[in-house]
Amino acid sequence: MLTAYAENGHISKARQVFDEMPHRNIASWNAMITAYIRNGLRVNEAFELFCRMPERNSISHAAMITGFAQAGMMGEAWGLFSEMSEADREPVVANTIIVGCFKIGELEEAKRVFDGMRRRDVVSWSSMVDGYCKSGRIDEAKELFERMPERNVVSWTTLINGLLKFGAWAEGFVLLSRMRKETSIEVNSITLTAILDTCASLNRGEGIQVHGLVVSMGFESDAFLGNSIINMYCRAGCVNSARRMFDMMIKKNVVSWNTLLAGYIQNSSLEKAYALFSRVPHKDVVSWTTMIAGLSNNGRLEEAISLFREMEQKDDIAWTAIISGFVSNGDYERAFTWFIDMACEAIKPNSVTLSSVVCAAAGLANLNQGEQIHALVVKTEKEPDLSILNSLVSMYAKCGNIWDAYRIFTSIIEPNIVSMNSMITAFSQHGHVEEALELFRHMQEKGHEPNQVTFLGVLTACAHAGLVEEGKYHFASMKSSYFIEPGPDHYACMVDILGRAGQLKDAVDLIHSMPCEPHLGVWGALLSASRTHKDLYLAKVAAQHILDLEPNNATAYVVLSNMYADAKLTCNEEEVITVERAKRAAKIPGCSWIVV
DSSP states (O other): OHHHHHHTTOHHHHHHHHHHOSSOOHHHHHHHHHHHHHTTOOHHHHHHHHHHOSSOOHHHHHHHHHHHHHTTOHHHHHHHHHHSOGGGOOHHHHHHHHHHHHHTTOHHHHHHHHHTOSSOOHHHHHHHHHHHHHTTOHHHHHHHHHHOSOOOHHHHHHHHHHHHHHTOHHHHHHHHHHHHHHOSOOOOHHHHHHHHHHHHHTTOTTHHHHHHHHHHTTOTTOHHHHHHHHHHHHHTTOHHHHHHHHHHOSSOOHHHHHHHHHHHHHTTOHHHHHHHHTTOSSOOHHHHHHHHHHHHHTTOHHHHHHHHHHOSSOOHHHHHHHHHHHHHTTOHHHHHHHHHHHHHTTOOOOHHHHHHHHHHHHHHTOHHHHHHHHHHHHHTTOTTOHHHHHHHHHHHHHTTOHHHHHHHHHHOSSOOHHHHHHHHHHHHHTTOHHHHHHHHHHHHHTTOOOOHHHHHHHHHHHHHHTOHHHHHHHHHHHHHHHOOOOOHHHHHHHHHHHHHTTOHHHHHHHHHTOSSOOOHHHHHHHHHHHHHTTOHHHHHHHHHHHHHHOTTOHHHHHHHHHHHHHHTOOOOHHHHHHHHHHHHOOOOOOOOOOOO
């Protein structure tokens, strides 16, 4: 009875049966502990029973070690493992420890457990191969694979995928061919699905070869494989090929429909996505939220809201799709309104929801609201989430509280490129140039690859401090060291750097060398420099380009008018018209937010 309740997820009833048992044997205790582990990973309750057991066996230890390892509590798992005699250390227990060690980066500990095993099964070997592959130690994975006394389909699939993810495509496909030729192990749909998913995640065209293999082996009717093929083509941008595969599938499930739906949206085919959505026979939550997110992120908020209201059951993901849509479209007020409505419906926010409303607070530069959301983050115990921490760094910085932003940044155990960029940009925009450049150097030392956003922050810092040579160096290193093509914003920063230093000719030459059309920011930087250094000719050139791009730009008119007045020059007829337009230029009224 206890086991039956546990297997069906009725833990409270299972515990009631356990508590009412007049005599409990070791099997009863083990069954209850296992029930806690398998149903919601209730490790603390399982361990409380484990400690009360009058006697334990290897099954007791195995269940508890598995629970600790799955919960990421490797210290506790290792402690129990150390208590076991070597005779009781069944392969299943040691395998759990090995996998757990790899998860937390303890490669040498995993190897020590593996080397100390009296008996190893194929799972032991495969776990080590998988761990080495995921840790980038591909040569050790290959060496271990060749030493395996026996291999199963998981062993082969693990190394093949490891090679593909490592970039050794030719070697990976050679191993696949070897698997088919040298062994009696059938290449099954699981192997092919795993390979297709790897090709899709890395956006590699080799997935087309695997599709051919699927057809030649007669697996084209397999729904799981079909879905993976659709996903692979969508990720590669080949939505027409994905649609052909979809149409060829005899048995389509809801995953098939959702995969193609997401593919259309990812490839900006929103109308095709909408048409497909209307045909989905049995829409699930994923179908609805995928379409809602697609509409909201493309600015079609009213349609997204209409679709949202049609949903019978709205979960946190559906609410988040709408809220994040408001944020991405700059409608921060409505993002907060919907967030409050979500709370009124007793829907708990997830990490993405909280990250979105933090971004909304940043967009409004509303420190009070931002701090309230931060308090909610702490209350819901979601603070360690990296996306939320990154959003908090950005929010505090945009609200002018740079040192609170830095405090949160330093609390991040493993900052990623987004974390680094947020802090570098924050320091740059607030004039803390030394801190911005020092953080950039630290980032490089730690092996983080900078991207376009990073260099925008670095160049902004150089502009604020007048660091011309350093600015030139970093601008040049974008292409020479990191193969990053500078964009218009990077050129605008460099024009600003050169212009502030009075190197106007170099600034003009740089503009003429741009591989893309200069935007308002580039000409605005030149106009500002021309005004500073009283170069009326260049100011007229810059202003004319600005007016070509934005005829009603008031700033260009006003700057020229003031420069003519300062120079006390007589204007020709065309220049008189320009100055008169400057006097009449309608400036957009400013506004500020007041929290009441």
